[in-house]
Amino acid sequence: MPDNEFYAPDDTDLLRMENELLAFEVRFLKGRLGQPAKIPGSSTSLNRLAYLEEAERDLGLLLRRLLGSPLGPLLRRSKSFRTLEQKYLHSPRLQGSSSRERLAYLEEAERDLILLLRRMSSKPFGSVLRRRKAFRTLQQRYL
Amino acid sequence: MLVYAGRFADRVSSAKLPNGCEVLSEWDVLPFHLAALERATTLVVLDPFSFPFESMTEMQWDVPLVVILPSGFDASFLSAVFDEAVLGRLGLFDRVATADRDLWEELRLRYRWVGSQRIELHCDLPDEAAAEICGRLEEEAAKPISPGEDYETVRYWKERGDALATWVPQRAIHVSHHDPAFDKAVFRVQSKALGPQFAAARGARDEDVPFEALEVGVGVGRWASKLDPANTRFTGLDVSGGMIRAARADFPEGRFDLLEEDLVFPYADESFDLAFTVSVLHHNPASAKRTLVSEMWRVTRPGGRLMFLEDFVSEKRTPGSTIYPMSISGFVDLVLEATAGRVVLEHLEALRYPHDPFFRGGLLSLSKVGTPRTW
Numbered sequence: 001m002p003d004n005e006f007y008a009p010d011d012t013d014l015l016r017m018e019n020e021l022l023a024f025e026v027r028f029l030k031g032r033l034g035q036p037a038k039i040p041g042s043s044t045s046l047n048r049l050a051y052l053e054e055a056e057r058d059l060g061l062l063l064r065r066l067l068g069s070p071l072g073p074l075l076r077r078s079k080s081f082r083t084l085e086q087k088y089l090h091s092p093r094l095q096g097s098s099s100r101e102r103l104a105y106l107e108e109a110e111r112d113l114i115l116l117l118r119r120m121s122s123k124p125f126g127s128v129l130r131r132r133k134a135f136r137t138l139q140q141r142y143l
Numbered sequence: 144m145l146v147y148a149g150r151f152a153d154r155v156s157s158a159k160l161p162n163g164c165e166v167l168s169e170w171d172v173l174p175f176h177l178a179a180l181e182r183a184t185t186l187v188v189l190d191p192f193s194f195p196f197e198s199m200t201e202m203q204w205d206v207p208l209v210v211i212l213p214s215g216f217d218a219s220f221l222s223a224v225f226d227e228a229v230l231g232r233l234g235l236f237d238r239v240a241t242a243d244r245d246l247w248e249e250l251r252l253r254y255r256w257v258g259s260q261r262i263e264l265h266c267d268l269p270d271e272a273a274a275e276i277c278g279r280l281e282e283e284a285a286k287p288i289s290p291g292e293d294y295e296t297v298r299y300w301k302e303r304g305d306a307l308a309t310w311v312p313q314r315a316i317h318v319s320h321h322d323p324a325f326d327k328a329v330f331r332v333q334s335k336a337l338g339p340q341f342a343a344a345r346g347a348r349d350e351d352v353p354f355e356a357l358e359v360g361v362g363v364g365r366w367a368s369k370l371d372p373a374n375t376r377f378t379g380l381d382v383s384g385g386m387i388r389a390a391r392a393d394f395p396e397g398r399f400d401l402l403e404e405d406l407v408f409p410y411a412d413e414s415f416d417l418a419f420t421v422s423v424l425h426h427n428p429a430s431a432k433r434t435l436v437s438e439m440w441r442v443t444r445p446g447g448r449l450m451f452l453e454d455f456v457s458e459k460r461t462p463g464s465t466i467y468p469m470s471i472s473g474f475v476d477l478v479l480e481a482t483a484g485r486v487v488l489e490h491l492e493a494l495r496y497p498h499d500p501f502f503r504g505g506l507l508s509l510s511k512v513g514t515p516r517t518w
Binding site for chain 2: 053
């Protein structure tokens with residue numbers, strides 16, 4: 001083959017789009033195999049997003065249940081608990097925001113839920129909470 | 144256009160056929176010559192008894208065929224000779240030419256052909272039949288409308304569909320710069336990808352449990368032929384009234400409705416188990432895409448599927464181009480926004496069409512998350 005017949009891509013936009021499509025497919029296939037596949041710059045998989053939405057809902061439910069329990073007034077004395085309450089129960093939800101902002105919010109909710117569950121598990125009443133099936137389910141899912 | 148005249152080659156002269164038609168004899172289709180078929184836009188088989196169908200490769204089958212049924216033989220005889228190897232392989236992009244209405248009807252029912260696949264001949268003589276078919280195909284090829292400089296999605300597809308509906312509905316599938324051979328090949332690749340996903344969407348439900356499927360941008364209803372009417376209630380939506388009439392005529396067991404210009408579906412929430420669209424969204428601007436995706440999500444039952452088979456590698460080269468480019472990431476963001484993230488990705492597949500240097504197509508299958516409002 002003469003030198004000037006080497007394949008030379010001349011349309012970078014199309015190549016970028018094809019690369020994005022194939023990278024997305026690889027990411028999906030890896031996800032199906034249970035392997036983590038982080039690709040910088042590409043969007044979050046829909047499975048992951050559904051998981052994060054569920055984590056946010058679980059965090060809201062957990063906070064409401066804790067506030068409604070006899071321990072509620074005691075927990076409210078803690079500044080970090082009041083922050084969680086303000087952020088996830090009283091602030092408007094970010095439904096209308098851009099997908100990037102919404103994703104950041106959901107990821108933060110997941111982190112907060114994990115921290116809260118860890119703290120609840122380690123306290124003296126962790127062993128009492130573990131007797132409850134709902135608490136064990138949350139532990140299993142997020143810890 | 145190639146015309147295989149076989150044993151009648153001496154009676155069929157290319158001089159009597161439109162320009163660009165090439166006549167082939169029995170010697171021209173020896174297996175090592177068959178590669179020449181791949182450059183044809185259509186292959187007219189005047190003498191099916193002597194044509195080596197069994198030697199054709201998958202790529203050669205991508206060329207749309209017009210098969211003239213030999214006169215003087217009944218349906219049972221023709222089925223015994225050709226059956227699934229030939230007649231069973233003739234799909235929506237292929238045509239069957241015959242003057243015998245009863246023969247056509249009997250074979251149509253047996254091989255699930257549709258009415259618009261028939262070319263009604265007015266004579267039995269090979270040379271006259273060849274001239275009649277080639278003349279008609281040439282007229283059909285001249286028919287498709289190209290968008291002007293001011294391409295406006297709904298108006299263009301409505302006018303184009305209406306104009307082609309009564310004359311040659313299949314041409315409405317073709318984008319103006321593609322030939323029928325390319326579109327048949329695309330359909331083959333897309334069918335291979337969609338078939339398993341249709342089965343997955345149906346799941347393990349019993350055969351007698353009806354499966355409700357909706358196609359958005361149904362056109363002539365080409366995908367209705369891929370879902371078994373015995374266990375599927377097929378519904379199609381299109382902006383062209385002409386296309387709706389053509390689809391109703393070809394698939395009487397399906398339901399076909401007109402999509403108004405506001406793009407709001409005339410169905411109640413959670414009416415379908417599957418809502419899908421093929422090569423429609425990338426012809427629409429972002430606002431229309433969002434409305435269509437949102438409507439598809441609305442009419443799908445929780446646990447049901449949404450499928451999108453679109454081009455994710457394209458660009459708008461001219462103002463009159465029918466393409467509104469979208470990347471896969473951009474589209475996923477749009478789906479998440481239109482559905483508020485209440486979907487789960489079940490399947491993703493990149494598709495490469497024949498003779499295309501790019502993996503251009505992408506099939507996404509999503510499950511709708513949620514609790515049914517009614518049980």
